[in-house]
Amino acid sequence: MDEVKDKTGVRFVTFNVNGVRTLFQHYPFSRMNNSLKLAFELFQADIVTLQELKIDAKSISKWGKVEGYQSYITISQKRKGYSGVGCWIRTPSEDDPLRHHLKVIKAEEGITGLLRVQANGISYRESSEGIGGYTGLDFADENDLLDIDSEGRCIIIELACNVVIFSTYCPANSSQTEEGELSRLTFLKLLFKRIRNLHGLGKHVVLMGDINVCRDLKDHATALDESSISLSQQKTGSEIEEKFNEKCVQFIMDPSRIGRRLLNTMLCDSIISKYAQEGILVDSTRKIQGRDRLKMYTVWNTLLNTRPVNYGSRVDYIFVSKGLKDNITDGDILTTIMGSDHCPVFADIKVDNLELKHESFNKPKFEAATRYFLNHGNILDMFRKANRKSTSPSTTSTGKVVKPLNVKQYNGMNALASATVSKDQNKNVSIQPQSRVKSAHMKAFEEMLGKAPVCEHGEEAVLRVSKTDKSFGKKFWVCNRSKGEKDDPEASCGFFQWK
Template identity: 25%
Template structure:
């Protein structure tokens, strides 16, 4: 099965930059989007043969997640079990016979790090949720996780220590996620590969490939033997992020 995850940084804007052609060319089983920045009722497009599940933020033009899939799920959940974090449209979970798919857009801590307390609470709550899901079925988690885990995951690691996306707090929470029974598929397959999924719009960062790897496919450990490939499609334009892709035999 083929899964794609992409922070499109505004779906309507991305549509004007070739999103539809990319979508149709990929012919994926699942396409998970983050930062749609729109409400479902605003869309003027559809993709034949796909179910679509939108989780719009209450605030217009902000955040939001979306899953397109060829496969009708058994159940759909927005936010956590108690509805937490649904005001910002950050989580969609689809349940299938043999796995859960979770699409998430993790909160940015902001440049001044003022949102670290919120982020730490978010990380603890969602990790507990993933562990709970994984006790009954394995989990495929994807999205913009807004953290470069290790030094290899960003170009200028030394100058970015302590900056948003590369704080000890954020990196520590990613460690806790992996320790809870999950695997970063790209780094598992490519332990020394330097490749990025996000570039600042400033200073011609993408042209110079001065980027960060902050977009992931993370799976329950018991799914690792079925992972066929985990790919960063860094040639695909349309956003400040590029899509990431997972091939897995399910």
Template identity: 35%
Template sequence: MPRITTWNVNGIRNPFGYQPWREKRTFEAMFDILEADIVIFQETKIQRKDLKDDMVLIPGWDVYFSLPKYKKGYSGVVIYTRNATCCPIRAEEGILGVLCPPDSTTRFRDLPEEQQIGGYPTAEQLSSDIDEATLDSEGRCVILEFPAFVLIGTYSPANRDESRQEFRLGYLSALDARVRNLVAAGKQVILTGDLNVSRSEIDTINLSEQLRKEDMTMDDWMAIPSRRLFNQLLFEGQVQGDRDPGREQPVLWDICRCFHPDRKGMFTCWDTKRNTRPANNGARIDYLLCSAGIKDWFIDSNIQEGLHGSDHCPVYGTLGDTVKVDGQDVHTLDLLNPRGMVEGGKRLREWSPKDLLPMSAKLIPEFDRRRSIRDMFMKKPAAKVPERKTLLESSDTLGESKREPDSASTPNHETLSARSDQGVALAEPSGPNNTESKSLPLHSPTKEAAQPQASRPPTKRAAPTTQQSIKASKKSKTNDSQSAAKGNTGSMAQSTLMGFFKPKQAARDVTPAAVSSAEPPSPYQQTAASNDSQRNMVKASAGQEGGAEV
């Protein structure tokens, strides 16, 4: 059951100092505790430069901000939407349509009709002389359109002093006109947020005592311009005297009061300076209102006064899983997502970054780059295109397909030999079935593996290491002399580094013909070679005993 929650947080990070938000201190965990699918925050009190990854790049959520253009740490509205539940089709900032989309110089109200949400107030509907751009410069409104309705999240100006009275009435008048125009255009509307107006006597504490102190009557209190304007917007609103021109008919229902018509003490805001919350001495100024066509869609609405973290508490409204549309039962999810995404309550395709609207904070350049990097690491690697193979590589792959795959282990010598034999056997041309595209083998056959074993030249014996030479030279001079006297012709250890780094001629280069044609050495040459060998052995022994450096 989709739930819409509105909350004036008095600073977007303010709740994290309280339970239960301080445990995980993430917006994702906060939204799960609220059990909400659409979350509207007011008084975020941040600027564009204060936006951080944890409040924009929330997994599974999209986000739309309206921030003040000039004042710091003031006002601000944001709407979060859960991608698994809903996906807006249009988004705007401001109530009058005079602001521009990101990276555009065209005002929202001047966009092509198919890109507009519509219902923009006319000059005749505005009761204030304040410039339109000024009214929308304080980050007080975000508007999202879903297939089912238009959602307006707003933070109305407070009545702090007389200097702001004109601005306050100008904003409320523009808000009233926008809602009425949308309803007149045939669209359903949900208006939610901190409106900074108590609707009636039941919505504030100790009203009679306040009136006595200020020497006012109840009629005087109900006739206050902001309260009168607000009640003309509501069904069952108390209006003193005749209604204003253009406001003859109410258009919105107070959903929370519909479910709790006589409940007293249903307050949403308290004075933290005087600590009036424990005694519940507050007022109800946070609302969830809807047009008549979707009133019956709500199955529950209430305040959450037990959730701390601000001088306000959350207010929510819950929609049914199915709703009546023209007398037919329709799944609510079908009405909260673009056509083709959900049908009959079943998801046809998942939400993707392609569904982001220009107003989404995820498309702000610094966040868009980081979002793309995250997506790059999370995406599955694309399938590789099979490479063209030689006949020998294809044959080796076919040979490997006959055994159990073991790409994770390193093949031993016997395995490589078996592969070589298979490569030789399959190297002959065959039918087209032998040239199918298969995954490449882990090790390609070498040129030697493709040659017959009989033609492979004999392996040359490795030369003895220096350590072996040292061990061989650790003999007494007497033994060395005796060995030399006997004319020992065995292999001698290498006594110097001469020729050690010079590659020797491979045995395969010496042909049998060259060996057979060589003349045998003369007796003189044999004697000279024997004397040279004896002198080398004596030098090596002397070097080891004397500690000579090599």
């Protein structure tokens, strides 16, 4: 990362890593020996939020103890290894100009304040640990609110410089169910209401993370195509918003995408003037990069491999409340950083003019080292008793004792994951090199499928299987290149042929 950070400013970084373990399988993180500290130093980050950690409680000892950073991690209480958000705050040295500004005075898990500060304890709302701003959040059943907060999607942190940070991973409703959409909209309404409440209390707010909502038509490649807007003919985002204003407004007001409207009601720079007048948040990336920049996407479809031709959408943001608008000094998306279907986003914000609280504060109970006793040995000890039954030797139907794999055996099996295991009639296991198996499979596929047709690029097409109701299971040939804009010569030519 080439951007040099101002020492008197705070660098915020957000990144949906789609599994923190898999992040370190990709360059440059693959050279970091699973060290979050080195990753954060690469970004020159003071405050980092990572979404979709996909870890369980046993893994928090690994990711929650990062030298030089305070760690705050929320994980799903409902589904193991699902969702998960982390926020790490750099701990400055005594001679660091940010040593007071980065001091964490309070921290919460969830949005509503209904979760317990500690097991069997009182809620954040009832505790001195609570940040406040809970008015008007009880518009849904309390059990539903607790369900939303138990998915591991939001962390709220208050700094001594009167800045409240929301680190969040908003639901996407990928299954497109009515129940999922209701839960998603409830989450967004709770999030935006809490932000307005804290802003009304005089707090500066930073909202960072994967919001899973694209705010504008110019930031959504598929929607631009569906609206018959070619980026090669429109040179700037301003031209699109002026020439196709009606389509841009329709995109925001689409009744099937209520999240877009909800997000725009929060934005001071919404193209809808009514929302802009009432909005309280500023899009830091747009503030620095300007309204004209196009193809500023932060997520791409991995199944269609659309990243190489930059055909995606923008759903990852760092928003700041309007009182910090003039404090934004830099910000951008980092498309060259690989390791996920998303890319990181950063923003630099000056804080030297913000009022400081100099009282003595205890470390929040939600801080990972405190909550999970990371300074008192391995967190696995906490779960040993609970898991004793599942990790004890089990007996098969034949009476043979089967011992669980130890760590070394488990890692060894992972190393063999790229090989194919076959069993002969005597049940002896043999490992076949993957290259040999792949060649045999390819030959079998070619014999079964026949010769592939050639697309308009003069290249062999690839075979796909239809998932639509009318032609489910039917095979067809398509161009092997990534989907992109219609007039991009490097993108898919649109070749299609039923098999």
